[in-house]
Amino acid sequence: MNRRWDELIAEVTGQAPAAPADVPDAAAPDAGGADGPDRAADVSAGCAPHAGTTSVTCGAVAAGPGAACSPGLVAASAAPGSPRRPAGTAGPGGHLTPAEAEAVLARLATHLVPLPTAADTEALIDRLRPLLPQPAPRRFRDFGLSREPVALLLRAQLQHFRPAWWLASLAFVLLGLLAGPSLAARGLSPAVLAPPLVIGGVLYGFRSLRGAALEIELSCPVTPAQVALGRMLVPLLYYLVLGAVAILPVPGLAGALSGAVLPGQALVAGSTQGAVPAPTGVFPEPAYAQLFLGWTAALLLFAGLMLTLTLYVGTATAAGLATVLWGLLCALHTVRLSPFALPAGPRWTPVQLALLALGLLLLATGLYRRRLFHWPPGREA
Amino acid sequence: MRLTFKDVTASYNGRPVLAGVSLSLGPGLWLFTGPNGCGKSTLLRCAAGILRPRSGRVRLLPRDAREEIDAWDDPTAYRWHLGYAPQELLDLPETTAGRYLAYLAALKGVRPACRPERVAAVMAQVSLPDGEVPAFSTGQRRRLALAAALLNDPDLLILDEPTQGLDPDELVRLRLLLVELAADRIVLVATHLPEALSGCADGHYTITAEGVNRVGDPA
Numbered sequence: 001m002n003r004r005w006d007e008l009i010a011e012v013t014g015q016a017p018a019a020p021a022d023v024p025d026a027a028a029p030d031a032g033g034a035d036g037p038d039r040a041a042d043v044s045a046g047c048a049p050h051a052g053t054t055s056v057t058c059g060a061v062a063a064g065p066g067a068a069c070s071p072g073l074v075a076a077s078a079a080p081g082s083p084r085r086p087a088g089t090a091g092p093g094g095h096l097t098p099a100e101a102e103a104v105l106a107r108l109a110t111h112l113v114p115l116p117t118a119a120d121t122e123a124l125i126d127r128l129r130p131l132l133p134q135p136a137p138r139r140f141r142d143f144g145l146s147r148e149p150v151a152l153l154l155r156a157q158l159q160h161f162r163p164a165w166w167l168a169s170l171a172f173v174l175l176g177l178l179a180g181p182s183l184a185a186r187g188l189s190p191a192v193l194a195p196p197l198v199i200g201g202v203l204y205g206f207r208s209l210r211g212a213a214l215e216i217e218l219s220c221p222v223t224p225a226q227v228a229l230g231r232m233l234v235p236l237l238y239y240l241v242l243g244a245v246a247i248l249p250v251p252g253l254a255g256a257l258s259g260a261v262l263p264g265q266a267l268v269a270g271s272t273q274g275a276v277p278a279p280t281g282v283f284p285e286p287a288y289a290q291l292f293l294g295w296t297a298a299l300l301l302f303a304g305l306m307l308t309l310t311l312y313v314g315t316a317t318a319a320g321l322a323t324v325l326w327g328l329l330c331a332l333h334t335v336r337l338s339p340f341a342l343p344a345g346p347r348w349t350p351v352q353l354a355l356l357a358l359g360l361l362l363l364a365t366g367l368y369r370r371r372l373f374h375w376p377p378g379r380e381a
Numbered sequence: 382m383r384l385t386f387k388d389v390t391a392s393y394n395g396r397p398v399l400a401g402v403s404l405s406l407g408p409g410l411w412l413f414t415g416p417n418g419c420g421k422s423t424l425l426r427c428a429a430g431i432l433r434p435r436s437g438r439v440r441l442l443p444r445d446a447r448e449e450i451d452a453w454d455d456p457t458a459y460r461w462h463l464g465y466a467p468q469e470l471l472d473l474p475e476t477t478a479g480r481y482l483a484y485l486a487a488l489k490g491v492r493p494a495c496r497p498e499r500v501a502a503v504m505a506q507v508s509l510p511d512g513e514v515p516a517f518s519t520g521q522r523r524r525l526a527l528a529a530a531l532l533n534d535p536d537l538l539i540l541d542e543p544t545q546g547l548d549p550d551e552l553v554r555l556r557l558l559l560v561e562l563a564a565d566r567i568v569l570v571a572t573h574l575p576e577a578l579s580g581c582a583d584g585h586y587t588i589t590a591e592g593v594n595r596v597g598d599p600a
Contacts, residue, residue, distance in 0.1 A: 223457070
């Protein structure tokens with residue numbers, strides 16, 4: 001340990017340590033001085049780097065375990081008021097005399113620096129932190145995006161349908177059904193009104209899907225078929241509800257309109273009696289169901305047609321083709337082959353069910369899984 | 382983060398405009414200029430997955446990702462990182478900017494709880510007032526398209542002629558915004574006014590019949 005003291009003094013004075021013959025080599029295996037029984041009184045023996053500080057703590061008895069000193073100070077105060085010994089040499093046997101040690105400790109005591117508190121350390125860290133490499137700022141996409149189910153995306157399509165459209169559709173259905181008796185007189189069911197309603201609804205829903213808006217939607221992580229499905233479903237479901245309300249007997253509504261003949265009632269009466277009826281108040285329930293079946297079949301058939309055609313030839317062309325088909329089917333009524341005829345005969349219901357199935361098939365064709373959840377091959381540049 | 386064009390060949394109206402284009406672009410602002418019909422928009426549409434090249438590949442390595450995403454092999458994943466503002470002006474019937482952006486936010490996967498805040502943020506980012514879109518000026522429509530492209534905070538931002546119709550003040554704001562955005566994403570801009578943005582661009586390419594050439598580092 002004496003050797004270490006010498007090395008410390010040499011280190012701070014910049015001189016090579018002497019190696020006096022009388023100083024035992026602390027590094028030697030047989031050197032026992034440093035760990036001898038007089039260690040506590042040995043001023044030089046207790047000096048060791050203090051963990052966590054840059055100072056050297058002197059473990060001498062007089063200084064106490066908390067005393068700190070710097071190597072330079074030790075060197076400078078090694079012999080105050082006494083002839084300075086050459087560096088690397090201590091008192092007899094490599095020890096400071098008590099007077100020297102006292103002088104050193106007195107000098108050291110004037111240079112004691114209070115240990116930094118936890119608050120000091122924190123303040124230092126805070127001041128240093130800006131100098132450290134900063135992590136990348138958190139971006140919105142790290143927390144603000146989610147891969148929602150398609151069903152939730154469909155709700156967003158509602159905002160394309162303004163209040164005026166909801167009201168206009170309602171007005172169309174009501175006006176059409178007010179004209180129901182004259183339709184019934186010609187043998188036509190309300191289903192004849194469904195195709196123009198669907199065509200108009202799809203045209204309205206798809207009106208903004210063109211130009212830049214279309215390109216922007218194509219750059220979204222939603223397939224075109226999903227967008228088309230959403231826009232198609234809104235009018236389709238609305239028209240189904242409108243048809244149900246207008247055609248089917250609504251509990252309470254009949255009472256509220258007691259004495260009045262609802263359009264659906266007139267049509268049912270027409271279908272069962274073959275003429276515009278006088279209000280009787282009682283109609284066979286299957287006739288309501290048949291009228292609603294005809295309405296639903298016409299809606300689904302033309303919705304499927306519009307969707308499938310839209311995906312292949314565009315909305316405008318699809319609307320044109322669908323309108324032509326509606327005209328043809330209406331024309332077939334003159335030869336009693338129209339699917340829009342009032343319920344009559346044993347083949348009426350199977351025909352309507354077949355049209356319903358065809359509509360579902362067309363919808364499924366337009367929205368089959370591969371197309372719904374995958375992107376089409378794309379237009380080649 | 383890297384966008385790679387590999388031997389991309391494409392046509393415009395049946396006329397070949399891009400022949401074997403190969404580029405590799407990292408984060409930064411990249412300008413594409415050239416005469417009308419040279420293929421700027423075609424190149425950007427290929428990068429946006431709107432047009433499929435006749436041959437070649439467009440791949441994106443997003444931030445914090447290990448594997449590249451091919452624009453046509455996995456188009457949904459590719460679009461997850463994409464923001465695109467086309468050259469054509471937005472023509473939207475009877476809707477407001479806020480409503481339109483909220484709708485697009487849903488399509489782009491912005492969480493419902495975040496949508497109002499995100500829409501307000503991108504509108505503020507491009508200095509866009511809320512209002513009926515049909516009454517918007519050309520510059521406002523441009524900024525609406527830019528806001529739409531920013532909704533999902535994309536890694537790849539593609540802007541086709543974003544400077545058209547902008548007044549000088551808006552140009553300055555756009556320039557500052559693009560510089561900010563290009564710090565940590567890939568921003569591709571096709572423009573007829575390279576001087577408005579070239580000073581802050583990381584690279585400037587011209588597209589000619591001979592191909593796509595880098596015209597030097599304007600920064």
